[in-house]
Amino acid sequence: MSKDGFNIERFMSKSGSADQYERQLRRLTSGGKSVASIERAVRGAIESLEKKGRSFVIYGEPQSGKTEMMICLTAKLLDTGRDMIVHLLNDSVDLLGQNLGRFKSSGLAPAARNFSEVLDPGVRLRGQKNVIFCKKNGSDLRKLLEKIKGWQGVVVIDDEADYASPNAKVNSGDKTRINALISDLIGADGTYIGVTATPARLDLNNTFDNDSSLWVDFPPHANYTGQDIFFPLDGPPDFIRTLLPDAGDDPKYARQALFGFLVNAAYLNLYHHPNVERNYSFLVHTSGKKVDHKSDWTVMNDTLNAILKKDQKKFPAYVEYIWRLAKVRFLDADPTRITDFILDNISRHSIIILNSERDWKDNSQAATSPSSLFTIIIGGNIVSRGVTLDNLLSMYFTRDVKHKIQQDTYIQRARMFGSRGDYLPFFELTIPQSLYVDWHRCFVFHRLALSAIKEGLGSLVWLSDQRIAAVASSSIDKSTVDLDRGEMLFSLFDFSDEVEEILDGGLDTFEKLERLSDVLGPALPDYVLKYIRRTSQGRSGAIGIHPAFDISGYADGPDIDKSVITRRRGFFGKSQAQRFPAAAHHLLVLRNGEGKARLLYKFAGSIQFIKNTANDS
Incomplete structure (x- = not known):
């Protein structure tokens, strides 16, 4: 230290901005914005990373404010030591400019840069943290790849992730150009975080081997209308x-x-x-x-x-x-x-x-x-x-x-x-x-499917019928998707005499439905209950509530896990359907003989369930 108090060592030891995530939250709250949804999504993303997740999706509603969430997520990733964060956007110059402008005005450090700003050989990226934006087109991605060649631990945050990124050639053993370039960008040790309101294609396509059990819900803010x-x-x-x-x-x-x-x-x-x-x-x-x-x-x-x-x-x-x-x-x-x-x-x-x-x-x-x-x-x-x-x-x-x-x-x-x-x-x-x-x-099917994730199930059920397809057929990895009619399973619960009495008792159908809802709680999601009520239009014959079914007698095998009551080829067969031949909605409680049970819901109309079993264990 010099005599006048100047200490160069103090300045040399500074490591840059810290607590960026908290500063971003303060910026939003000072402007009167609620941050509860953002905190939940960022916390979920960090938990997925801590579980060694390298590819997952953050999903939310359309128009629900995901840009601010991505700013806060980027801040948190910088706080945790990530030094190369690449944001991918649709191939639109103006959309890139809009999002880049919002990132820069947020006060994030380092300031986000367009990929074109770093291409010059004189721009050195090593030894510092970087936030880089790039459009999803072949030319831009190739140039960025050349610039950051050999970089370890790249984090790719893919906005509108179901657009351009999935591999439409998945069933031919080939890769589309954009999909291949993003794969190269992620590399052997990078991380992929897709952000979208419509994640079905990413799941069915197994885009970048994303793990649906690690998906993160980004709930809408209090003033959202959806x-x-x-x-x-x-x-x-x-x-x-x-x-x-x-x-x-x-x-x-x-x-x-x-x-x-x-x-x-x-x-x-x-x-x-x-x-x-x-x-x-x-x-x-x-x-x-x-x-x-x-x-x-x-x-x-x-x-x-x-x-x-x-x-x-x-x-x-x-x-x-x-x-x-x-x-x-x-x-x-x-x-x-x-x-x-x-x-x-x-x-x-x-x-x-x-x-x-x-x-x-x-x-x-x-x-x-x-x-x-x-x-x-x-x-x-x-x-x-x-x-x-x-x-x-x-x-x-x-x-x-x-x-x-x-x-x-x-x-x-x-x-x-x-x-x-x-x-x-x-x-x-x-x-x-x-x-x-x-x-x-479309939205009914979308929400019914996403409810499986919110219940903690890793395997998703995506629905379609004669007029509504879940996603373009070219995007579906047929090796991991069961296109037969399927069924939805909700969270495990403790089987009790009370549940059995409701199922076997003399209550009418709608009374049984209400009692089951009271007893099972989240194991019979409210949204499914509302859907059943509405589409049955007050006709009790449209709903079949079956006696409990014990699966403990099923033969053991690689396709069944009795402890968590899952089976790749499903549980609902012709014998169950014939019990209530006129019913459109079937509810069947499956018990495993060890005190655990799970509710199965099947729509017996024209709906086709598309079930992805890639992440089943």
């Missing part, structure tokens, strides 16, 4: 749901949806928050084809111009429709005042088409954070992933497919999910009835 709101199992919806006839694509339905958006936006600005004017957006999603987007644009543009220019033929009919809709929809409001507001401000509209990367780059800010009072967004596939639409008030969704709906794709289409806040009751979804039913069932 599948429980937009696809409720029972009761009226908490938003405006307008169901269209299934036949035809008459432009009048698009116009009527536009009028509904104008009326709702006007009402909110006049009556709900009269002192603060807000801009709102309306998403039109009818197709992935550009020619269809042009047709949608024509309908919107012609309708708005007819109102703006007071077209002699169309103006009277359009304005009368708006006035009458306002009168019927909002009984506490003056329909003339609402109509005046719309006519006075109709010129303050913008129509944005998003059907390409260039469109997104040029118009993403105006679409995600509307700068016009009435913002209409016409979009295809590009609005399905990684896009958060602030102040989205209405959605016109008529897109259908001739073949099976692909479950993971349609879950990502739910752009109305997120923080809709106090204007949720005024949100309007306009959609053909059959498409809404299919979309609804």
Whole structure:
């Protein structure tokens, strides 16, 4: 130390920023944000790593705030000594820029960098910690691989992990280009953490040998509006749901949806928050084809111009429709005042088409954070992933497919999910009835499957039926997925005389169901119970509650584990089905003769269960 107090040794010994995770949590809480869900996900990820997990998935709801979670997870990984963390994103320059900007503004140290910033030979990465962003395209990944060649212990955090990363050539023994490059990036001793709202493909495809028993649940925050709101199992919806006839694509339905958006936006600005004017957006999603987007644009543009220019033929009919809709929809409001507001401000509209990367780059800010009072967004596939639409008030969704709906794709289409806040009751979804039913069932199947993970089961059951496929067939590793009809098993419980009395007693079906729910608790998940109640429509004959079945007499073998009551080929056979031939829902308690039991649920309708047995022991 010098005479004036300068001590170079003190500065040489500093190891850099510490407690980054806690600082990130403080940043969020100081801004009024809840961090409970983030803490749970990060804690779960660290526990999976401590179990020597090298490949697992963090799954959550669409639009549920995963970017902040990934910032906090990165901070925690840096705190634990990880020195190379690579974030992979969809092949979109603007989406990469948005996420990279949020990471940089968080105050994370080191600051996150785009891979292009580190390619120069003069940029030295060794001897320091690194957070690097890279798009999922072949050229970028190859350049990054060359730069970090030989690096040990790389952590790959894969945003929208089910997109581009799974190996679509899994059944041919080959690898797709992106899958192979990411495998090389992970290397022999790296770690893969996939982040997605739709993990089915990652499980069925066994992407990067991820272990579903180590998957981590990222629950939505308290203000989240998701599948429980937009696809409720029972009761009226908490938003405006307008169901269209299934036949035809008459432009009048698009116009009527536009009028509904104008009326709702006007009402909110006049009556709900009269002192603060807000801009709102309306998403039109009818197709992935550009020619269809042009047709949608024509309908919107012609309708708005007819109102703006007071077209002699169309103006009277359009304005009368708006006035009458306002009168019927909002009984506490003056329909003339609402109509005046719309006519006075109709010129303050913008129509944005998003059907390409260039469109997104040029118009993403105006679409995600509307700068016009009435913002209409016409979009295809590009609005399905990684896009958060602030102040989205209405959605016109008529897109259908001739073949099976692909479950993971349609879950990502739910752009109305997120923080809709106090204007949720005024949100309007306009959609053909059959498409809404299919979309609804997508989420039912999705949640039933994920409930198995939350119950601590390592083996998943993914469901599909004649119209809804779990994932694209090319992504399924047929060597580890049983495509036969299957069954769902929930958590183990202690078998008791009380359970046996309920099953064998004289109670009617619905009384038995209620008693079982009271006694079994989480071993009969509430969500399954609600689904059974709703789809049975009060018909007791639709539910078969079987006597308890003792599996202790089954022959021992490699396909059965009696201690935890699992069997690769399932337990439910024809003899059980014939006991209740008219039932759609079957509940069977399996006991192992050692005091333990497990509830089996089988849907005997047209649902096909796809069970992945890769992680069965």
